[in-house]
């Protein structure tokens with residue numbers, strides 16, 4: 001690239017109005033010149049208020065209690081049915097001022113859940129929320145663990161305005177809840193009661209009795225009920241079997257062998273692990289995975305997701321996993337022949 005091209009692609013100048021603050025006194029400074037001096041002086045027109053903990057809140061309708069019951073019921077169902085996490089997206093219609101929720105196609109593996117945006121059902125489901133609808137948050141659960149925001153959660157949620165709720169101890173009568181809100185990339189903890197409406201019967205309860213603690217308890221102790229049947233089918237606990245025939249490879253054996261080798265080496269770097277650890281983690285069943293540490297559960301989910309995301313034919317994904325588990329650590333001993341034989 002020559003210098004002329006380089007200057008064209010350099011970042012444009014920042015044209016925003018600068019505000020200058022005295023780092024020592026935190027006064028707002030204005031550029032001043034008197035003919036004798038020039039520099040900065042504290043603005044006589046601005047009063048500075050220093051806030052340690054900037055607050056913001058949602059000003060529109062709260063999520064109806066009935067919808068919250070559906071979401072929690074789905075979370076509880078998924079733990080019973082899949083023994084793994086599940087995820088529900090929240091939507092707000094800015095014209096009608098109503099809320100809705102939907103479970104999109106998702107891969108649920110133990111203590112992880114990832115939305116499958118490439119899944120054919122995803123686009124179909126997303127089309128339900130057209131004009132007027134905005135994504136306004138999410139709910140997912142952490143199986144029998146306490147509710148908290150993991151580093152993965154934080155990274156997933158930071159660019160998504162709205163409320164994000166983790167449900168913990170999902171099988172217990174009173175679940176554990178962790179709630180935070182995001183606005184323009186700013187994330188802050190918040191009260192679940194500022195996002196979810198209490199059931200109507202609470203209107204008859206004198207405000208003095210309806211303490212914050214009681215409000216939280218009411219939202220954490222819901223009587224489970226029905227939720228959209230389609231949500232169940234959106235949870236995938238393994239690679240979909242129907243991919244097998246459809247995705248037969250068009251490329252040659254040596255290409256595939258090279259792909260596996262590069263891929264496995266890449267994974268060890270990407271997740272700062274080694275092949276032995278990978279084998280051990282991937283060899284654990286979903287049920288037994290609950291006994292792993294939180295970090296191991298997260299790593300296991302990430303590895304499975306990475307393999308899934310290659311979009312190799314599932315036959316090969318499974319073969320890769322199987323061989324990795326069997327060969328205990330030395331990828332050079334991977335049974336490539338075993339994998340390649342299955343291509344015929």
Ligand SMILES: [Zn+2]
Pocket residue numbers: 140141142148149150153166
């Ligand atoms: Zn989480």
